[in-house]
Amino acid sequence: MSDPVLMESGGGIARITLNRPEARNALNAAMRDALARAIRAAEADGAVRVLVLRGAGPHGFCAGADIKEFTEVPSPTEFRQSRVHDSWIRPFDEARKPIIASIHGHCLGGGVEIALACDIRIASEDAVFALPETGLGVITGVGGSQRLPRVVGLGHALDMILTGERVPAARAQAMGLVSRLVAPDALAGATEELAARIAARPPMAVAFAKEAVRAAQDLPLREGMKLEVDLSTLLLNTEDRLEAARAFREKRPSRFTGR
Template sequence: MQPNGAEAIVVTREGAVAVLTLNRPQRMNAINNAIRGGLPDALAALDEDPEVRAIVIHGGEGRGFCVGADITEPRAPRSPVAVRREMMGRAWVDSFDRCATPVIAAVHGFCLGGGLEIALACDIRMASPDASFSLPETGLGLIPGAGGTQRMHRILGLGRTLDLLLTGDRIDAAEAHRIGLVTRLAKDRESLLAEAVELAARIAARAPAATVYVKEAARSGADLHLAAGMALERSLFALLSGTADKTEAAAAFAEKRPPRFTGE
């Protein structure tokens, strides 16, 4: 339960950018059923809104982005077979894979376990200098269950991923940036959200259809053989070649003015 009826997920808007805040500061945004259900619903609603062109996920004002599963949440005992059956269905974190809108994780403080798996599912990860990252599950007799073993090696490569998975070592923001786990470092904790929103606004100002398609080409192509990925890229390129935004971009360049994209 949230104190005073507070929502576990809070959504605000700054122009074409939506900010999705995890809102369990008293539990360092530990993942409970409210987050498991609320996060996919919020992402789906924002993805369907044509006025939203970029999304930032933030950990709010607490001590961390997210510390993983809330182990204090009461759950009825289940057999390993029942747990596996549940997890083999559509997982809540898969909602990121269904989101066509670009998503930026703005990470501060603790980003552990399932919290890191949320960040890994985002398209861009920005961190404040105080951020720390770990997948500690093997020390708890488990393995990551929301994509940690699959998404991380697609970002870092197998060797570095196994190092982090097998040891459970916690790394700081500087090391995370050095190895490519995060792509941008904010100046400080206080400016993190503003910097992430500014980055999202820059993305939102670009041609909407092209932004969606370039994300699709890169994400889907990562799981394809090169020839299939190239075919996908060419197909999406062709779909954009006759759009009004493509024509507008050419006109704006010739007239030395900013383009006025409409998404058409």
Template structure:
């Protein structure tokens, strides 16, 4: 798996999205590789907890691969969004707890990926955001469904509708991350937390995770509705303008069409 690295030690798996040259953007290939890796880790009796992080010092996952997304047709984007939602459902449904160690930008799909993890900790340079509206689209990997449950409706609306990012301290204040630490201390903190989980009864941990998610996760109908609206949004002229402007590094001029 060229874009994914998996390391196992002391009953803990560290899964790293390894596309530092593109700030670990979620291409279709990365999504497929991550799903396969999670399937294997969930079935591995040696693994008691998973730490998810990004390669390099700049980004956890900076979002979708916009160059790939911009070139897609409607039927392609429906498959892409479906695979992204499926990956995030897998994170939630895994028997093993997943800790997001957020080492930089967690934007768009990267923020959604972090939200699907069971526990989130971050370095002090981390920034969180859902900037999709600045590209003429909106969050499609479940962000409209998960974020309100994590930070509350008002904070979620502000982040989603403005596209603004928040720093690590603000993210901790609103509940988007559980702990802020130094860059150097991030992985040691994540491993310490994973080891504390590993020391507990595996079945008790598995069942506790299931019980929490049973009551906390929104209905699947909401995710399907998000996908349908995303595809409608993807067919607009504003989407073409937003993504072209992003790739050309200029300000977009939206027309509401």
């Protein structure tokens, strides 16, 4: 049996692959646990500056939860306890390094929720998104109802969640669900280019910028502005900030070390 999640690193990029192509990368317990471990491992690796998450096989990024796991219905108490203590999605929220979702084909249910937990979403023109849970008598379970309105706005979020309608890539980009859209055969290269561009920047500045932007979703403006000033101040005397200034004066490429 192959590993449900693969990871390989190089050039400052950790490439994490959902690896159940025979099941359209549907999420089962083994994949959820392996995905959490992979995110944590990449976050702890000092050589990694950017994470890329993608799906194996031609059919899609992730088709959502594996329905084979839902043969027995737990009691409401057991279900709630399992969700309260289910930490597999938490590493996405805890990661200081940027996470890019590279999406092709089907991105459904839990696949959308994983993509929403990433920082940037780039998709191929054949991608299709949907949150079908209400049609199955349930609702999203790992942040879909909370993250989607923050990304696309209340109206688009309710439209997707209440209808379960499949959203083609062009519409997903128009509503802000994905920020970049490319031809299917260009997705891998465009993702690598995007990741490499971010990886080449000073990692502390990238991490602080991500922290400030993420905080803007929850903080009042005045508190967010204070956080931005505090983080900017912390960067003033970093070696990378000083190196960027020297490189600009000397008209040469910067050599960032992460310090």
